[in-house]
Amino acid sequence: MVRRLGTLVSDGVEIVTLLALNDxxxxxxxxxxAQELVDLSIPSFACTPKLFPDLMGAVLNGxxxxxxxxxxxxVTAPDN
Known part of the structure; x- marks a missing residue:
């Protein structure tokens, strides 16, 4: 999986790892x-449902x- 994610990142795909979606x-x-994802420059963190639409907007708008x-x-992984 990590190798495939690395290929996607090198192909220019924007990947965000959502570790949890709860209040x-x-x-x-x-x-x-999480550290392997960070090593690939893939942000990994948790988000609340309230912030999720804004997160998706941020991703889609680059x-x-x-x-x-x-x-x-x-806080994004691995610090959390």
Missing amino acids: QGAPRFDRHM RNIRQWAATHDI
Whole structure:
């Protein structure tokens, strides 16, 4: 899976990994896998349902997802 994701990234595909979508925005994830995604420059984090439409808008409009997350006080993996 990680190899395929790496190929997609190198082909220019924008990938965002949503670790959880719940009101608490509390992620549960494999830290090793999250680190592999970060090594591929794939943002990985949790999001609340309220912020999800804005997240999708940011992705579709080509905004920097790490900056978007920071604006909403969301920590991206592997720091969370």
